[in-house]
Amino acid sequence: MQGREFKDAVFEQFARVASAFSSPKRVEIVDLLAQGERAVESIAEATGMTMANTSRHLQVLRQANLVSTRRQGIQVWYRVADAAVVDGYRSLRAMTEARIGEVSALAEAFFGHVDGAEPVGIAELVERSDSGGVVVVDVRPRLEFEAGHLPGAINIPLEELSSRIDELDHSATVVAYCRGPYCVLSAQAVSQLRHAGLDAHRLDAGPLEWDAAGLPLALGA
Amino acid sequence: MQGREFKDAVFEQFARVASAFSSPKRVEIVDLLAQGERAVESIAEATGMTMANTSRHLQVLRQANLVSTRRQGIQVWYRVADAAVVDGYRSLRAMTEARIGEVSALAEAFFGHVDGAEPVGIAELVERSDSGGVVVVDVRPRLEFEAGHLPGAINIPLEELSSRIDELDHSATVVAYCRGPYCVLSAQAVSQLRHAGLDAHRLDAGPLEWDAAGLPLALGA
DNA sequence: GCTATATTCAATCTATTGCTTGATTAGTTG
DNA sequence: CAACTAATCAAGCAATAGATTGAATATAGC
Numbered sequence: 423m424q425g426r427e428f429k430d431a432v433f434e435q436f437a438r439v440a441s442a443f444s445s446p447k448r449v450e451i452v453d454l455l456a457q458g459e460r461a462v463e464s465i466a467e468a469t470g471m472t473m474a475n476t477s478r479h480l481q482v483l484r485q486a487n488l489v490s491t492r493r494q495g496i497q498v499w500y501r502v503a504d505a506a507v508v509d510g511y512r513s514l515r516a517m518t519e520a521r522i523g524e525v526s527a528l529a530e531a532f533f534g535h536v537d538g539a540e541p542v543g544i545a546e547l548v549e550r551s552d553s554g555g556v557v558v559v560d561v562r563p564r565l566e567f568e569a570g571h572l573p574g575a576i577n578i579p580l581e582e583l584s585s586r587i588d589e590l591d592h593s594a595t596v597v598a599y600c601r602g603p604y605c606v607l608s609a610q611a612v613s614q615l616r617h618a619g620l621d622a623h624r625l626d627a628g629p630l631e632w633d634a635a636g637l638p639l640a641l642g643a
Numbered sequence: 644m645q646g647r648e649f650k651d652a653v654f655e656q657f658a659r660v661a662s663a664f665s666s667p668k669r670v671e672i673v674d675l676l677a678q679g680e681r682a683v684e685s686i687a688e689a690t691g692m693t694m695a696n697t698s699r700h701l702q703v704l705r706q707a708n709l710v711s712t713r714r715q716g717i718q719v720w721y722r723v724a725d726a727a728v729v730d731g732y733r734s735l736r737a738m739t740e741a742r743i744g745e746v747s748a749l750a751e752a753f754f755g756h757v758d759g760a761e762p763v764g765i766a767e768l769v770e771r772s773d774s775g776g777v778v779v780v781d782v783r784p785r786l787e788f789e790a791g792h793l794p795g796a797i798n799i800p801l802e803e804l805s806s807r808i809d810e811l812d813h814s815a816t817v818v819a820y821c822r823g824p825y826c827v828l829s830a831q832a833v834s835q836l837r838h839a840g841l842d843a844h845r846l847d848a849g850p851l852e853w854d855a856a857g858l859p860l861a862l863g864a
Numbered sequence: 865g866c867t868a869t870a871t872t873c874a875a876t877c878t879a880t881t882g883c884t885t886g887a888t889t890a891g892t893t894g
Numbered sequence: 895c896a897a898c899t900a901a902t903c904a905a906g907c908a909a910t911a912g913a914t915t916g917a918a919t920a921t922a923g924c
Contacts, residue, residue, distance in 0.1 A: 425827040426691060428753045432825045433667040433674070435749075440664035440737045446654040449661070462901060470647060475883060476900055482881095487742035495898050496891055507740040513734035518660045520727040521708035525656045532649045603804070604653045606646040641881075666912075683871060696913060698872055702913095717870055717921050 428638035442486035443514060448479050449472060456508050456630055457487060457562065457601055458569030466547035512634060529604060533624065541626035545637050550595070557591055558625075559598045561611040570629050572599065577643075580607045583643055587618050599625035605617040663707035664735060668692060669700050675745065676710060677851055678727050678783065678822050679790030680722035723852055733855060741835035750825060754845065758833035762847035765856050771816070778812055780819045781844075782832040791850045796863075801828045808839050839856040 425437045441482040443449055448467050488507050492499045502508055519525055524546060533541065534594035542550075548554050551574070558575040560567050565596055567577040570634075578586050581598075590596060596615055600607035608624045633639055664670055671690050681689075682719060687697040704710045709728050713720045723729055724861055740747060754762065763771075771777050772795070779796040781788050788798040799807050801821075811817060817836055823826035829845045836843035852862055 423671045425831070426748065427672065431665060431749055432672045436670045436735055436739050437665055437667040439742065440661050440670070440735055441881095443661035444658055444665040446658040447882090449654045449657045463899095472884075473830045473901070474885080474903085475898095478882080481902080488738075493891085496898095503742060506738045510734045510738040514657055514661055517709075517731040518657050521724060523659065524651055526651065528652050528656075536853060552680070580898060602651070602768065606843060611647070622705060651906080662911095668912090693875090693914075694871070698870095701873080714921085717868095719871065854918080 438449075439486050439510075441485055442488055443510075445479065445482075448483055449511075449514075451476075451479060452488065452502065452507065452511050452602065455502045456498060456511060457566040457628075459492070459499045460565075461497040461499050463497070465500065479556070485595075490602065508630060512630065521541050532606075533609050536596075537609045537622075537624055539612060539615070539616065539623055541624045544625070544637070547597055547625055552598075555594050557594045557596050559590070559596055559611065560600070561598050561607045562600050566601075568642055570633075570641060572632055573630065573640040575599075575636060575640075580611055583611055583614055584617070587620075590615075590619055591622065594621075595621040596620050597625050598622060599628055602628035602630055606625060647729065652826060660707050660709070660731075663704055663709055664732075666700065666703075668696075668753055670732075670735075671695075672700060672704065673709065673723065673728065673732050676721060676723045677732060678787040678849075679721045680713070681786075682718040686721065686745070692766055696812055702755050721731055729851060733851065746809050753827075754830050758830045758843075758845055760833060760844055765846070765848050765853060767857070768818055768846055769858075771818075776815050778815045778817050779830065780811070780817055780830045781821070782819050785824075785864075791802045791862060792855075793850065794861040796820075796858070796861075799844065801832055804832055804835055808836070808841075811841065813837075815842075817841050817843040818846050819843060820849055823849035823851055 441451060443452070454465060454468055462473065462476055462480065463479045464475045465480070469476065471479070481613055483500075484491065488503055489500050492501070547556070547558070551558070558572055560571045560575040560577045561580045561583065562577070563579050564577060567575075567579075571577065576589075578589070586624065598608040598611040598615065600611075603626050605628060612622045612624045627635075629639055650771070656811070664673070668690060671688055675686060675689055683694065683697055683701065686701070687694050690697065703712065705712065705721075709724055710721050712723045713722070766836055768777070768779070772779070780793050781796040781798045782801045782804065783798070784800050785798060788796075788800075792798065796808075817827040819832040819836065822834075824847050826849060833845045834845045848856075850860055
């Protein structure tokens with residue numbers, strides 16, 4: 423094998439993995455799976471794709487060895503293959519944020535419009551938690567919460583929020599979070615909470631960012 | 644803007660950046676530019692592409708904001724847009740190595756065949772350098788050497804090696820490196836050196852990996 | 865201004881990708 | 895074993911990307 427052939431073969435492999443990330447829907451799938459494993463139907467529902475199309479995208483991700491599977495009875499559960507994949511996704515995101523102002527602009531326009539309040543950063547949350555009077559709410563589905571959440575957070579999935587709003591201390595500051603800086607669940611939660619008269623804010627991060635900041639995650643219910 | 648539209652728009656941006664990495668030739672270009680800036684013709688030559696094709700790939704990279712340019716007289720010099728891009732490339736590589744054994748297998752087969760000696764790691768080089776008797780040779784082109792090299796390394800571009808082999812202390816251990824773990828220049832250098840009777844080894848890394856390991860780089864000649 | 869050189873653009877062809885629809889396979893439950 | 899559900903596969907279509915060729919543009923030096 424000549425030097426040129428070797429180079430071509432190696433870069434081909436790198437490009438193949440990058441190709442797996444080169445479809446918006448597949449990025450969205452990785453984003454979902456980074457929160458914990460899921461069955462195909464659940465992925466299809468969350469991403470708004472047909473089962474067949476979802477399955478095809480999952481095959482592509484699996485051929486790139488980015489995800490792996492486990493069969494449980496009638497269902498097939500997908501998960502990210504390992505931590506390097508989550509790292510790669512985070513890195514892709516960082517690269518995009520640094521390079522394409524459009525993402526930040528989009529986020530600002532959307533979140534500013536939806537929840538009408540300044541987001542809170544991780545450092546700020548840690549600080550305010552220490553001084554008390556802060557309630558942290560994780561508005562993701564229960565399974566994602568159990569796969570890893572911020573210590574002390576309570577889980578109220580978005581669709582239960584309106585009926586469980588009384589569980590919250592109305593004199594406290596509520597900080598809601600979901601999957602990360604671009605997840606829309608927490609924005610909608612904050613919007614609801616503010617309409618109900620609470621002092622609510624969105625955390626500009628999720629468990630992945632919390633973990634990347636070197637802070638501990640809690641498991642289980 | 645609805646939640647779904649927002650999600651689509653954001654993931655679209657991530658995917659667009661990933662797409663820029665999804666062609667082997669563009670990955671190779673990023674790999675080159677990670678070593679320092681280059682003019683188009685030099686990139687075309689190094690990658691074995693025509694000027695027109697090279698230019699087109701560079702446009703794609705620039706539209707994704709991964710590279711930026713500078714005009715100097717009659718030439719246009721390209722460079723990586725910033726450190727996040729190099730990080731992203733490193734991350735892509737890590738993801739590929741962890742997931743696709745094929746790359747490691749390819750590398751082992753190729754390098755084992757070409758230079759016929761065990762590669763040296765960064766930690767091992769640092770250790771052996773401390774105890775003396777080691778000469779570190781950077782076999783990349785001069786411009787890349789000047790953009791950043793291992794402290795104490797001497798620069799002998801591969802094409803000058805055969806004529807400058809006498810400059811080396813034949814009683815010392817020679818460690819040669821080039822652009823990184825998959826760069827073929829150092830393997831060819833080691834092969835030449837061993838045929839000349841020297842105790843030569845390939846460093847399984849380049850300046851980027853050295854830097855990522857938290858070690859200092861030297862600039863200039 | 866004219867010529868040479870470096871780069872980019874435009875047109876074209878071919879190959880690949882994403883998505884839809886309908887059929888098929890694997891596993892569970894009655 | 896039959897009926898059902900979850901997931902995958904296969905075929906086909908439209909849209910997109912990569913590579914080649916030849917023309918166009920920008921700058922330097924005369």
